[in-house]
Amino acid sequence: STQLSKIRLAVHKQSIRNDLILHEKVRLREAPNNEKKRRKRGKPLLLQRDDQYHGGAVLWSPWKVQQARDRQVEQDAKKLLQQQQKEVEQERRQREKEEKAEQLAERRQKATELKQRRRQQKQDEALQREERRISQAANQQLKGDLQAASKGKARKQKPIKSCTNDIADQTAGVEAPKAVQVEGVALPKATRTRTVQPPQRYLI
Template sequence: MIKVEYVPSDNMIADGFTKPLPANKWARFLDQLGLVEREEAPLREIGLKEVQEQLEGLIIHQYEARKLRSSVHHLSVQYKLLQHENEGLKEALQHKKKHKKKGKALDLQQRQEYHGGSVFWSPRKIREARAREVVRERDKIEEKLQKAQAKKQREEVQLQRQVKLEEKRVERQRLKEIRELERAEKAAERARKVEAQHQKKATQQAQQRKRKASRAPSSKNKRQKRAMEDRARDRVASPPSPPPPKTTSLNVSRATITNLINQAYDPSSIAANNLSEILLRLQAAKEIAEYEKDALRAALHVHQKPRNRHEPPLDLQQRKAQLVKEKEKEKELLDKIELKEAKENNRIYQLKIKEAARAAREEAKKVRDEAKAVKAAELDAKRRDRDAAKAIQQP
């Protein structure tokens, strides 16, 4: 149902139209005129006669109806003219496309003695010229096809060469990584062997020092015993005997220290970095040397001290007590040295455990990286194979 409302003439939109409205724009036109659609009906094309009938029956003022009718008539005429013009242009464009192809002159192969003028060609010559033109076109098409096939073959060969080169590169990289892993394993094995040898050697040297330190006081006690027996037997004042040589234990300690220093600065040894262990051993050797020096000084003082004629010789029990004290002192010193060595060995062992854990983590990370690289190379090779297959399948 359509409802008609009054619209002023100055609000009409017919004055500014230069081309006809399509069917889907009539709703806006009716809205400007006040013709409001209350029902949602599908848009359809409205003819001039139908619009005139509706306007004559619905619009109130006749003047506005005449003006609107003339505007609609003008728009309808313009629409028809433009429609005919578009059809003519389309036909002209189609004819132009048909006549766009240019002709080619036939190769009639005229003689060399031709000097101008009119020439008449027989039908046989024309047929021969057309046949030659057909052969020439066919040869041209075959040549283009051969060039295209040769280009395609070159691309396929180049693609295969690139695939082979990439496969060789991946294989070389894989072999290189395997060789690096083998070298790292061999180096780790050599390092473990060298470390075990140095540890064994250090243990043997420590045991040798302990044995030598335990033997040194016994020799001193024997010398003291012989000196006391000689004095008791002679009962005569004798000149002081020279001090006992103090080169044995001290020389052994110096040799041990030199050996330790050489081990510490040996570049091929893994234990060269454990300077704290070497310093501890040097300190132990120094304490042993100081203890021996004090013992020798005490013995020298005993030999040089003039014995009172009325002073009785040392009792056997006193001498035994003195020897027991010296042994206890020596044992205490050795216990301290062993405790320090045990602490230092424990610290070195903990450091080695940490270093081994770090090396294991690095090796695991390297293995993971290698697996990722191999997987990426496989994916890349598969992608290249797919691209090559697609390129070959394309016409």
């Protein structure tokens, strides 16, 4: 019937419309990938036109195409060489920087070690001077003690005798003379400590 035909036609149109929408979505989804692929293609050849070129189509001979390719390869190699030289220069500068830093650190380390050695040397010299001073003082003290001990020993070996002992030793074993009364002369009396002897002229 006519109504059924209209329905079928509408369904068919809607199906076609859906297919177009789906295809457009797929194309939009794949567009970034296609752009990347297009960018990855080979670079355009460096074909050189003649000075007499005035527009229009240009036909290139295989020899011209090969020349253009050779120029492209040479240009790419030159850029690569420049990049490599740049990297080598950067590495060289980095090595020089590291070497200078190492040399500076080494000089600082040597200066620190030299300073420590000098400080230690001064401390050792001061310690040696102090030890010599203490040793000299000890030797002087020992010498003085020995001299004092020698003097004390000499005093002990030679005792001092009293005058009373000398007189007693001299009169020991000698009979005392008898005292006589002389007219007009008073004889001395005995003291509490010792007997006083009269002069010899008054003794018989």
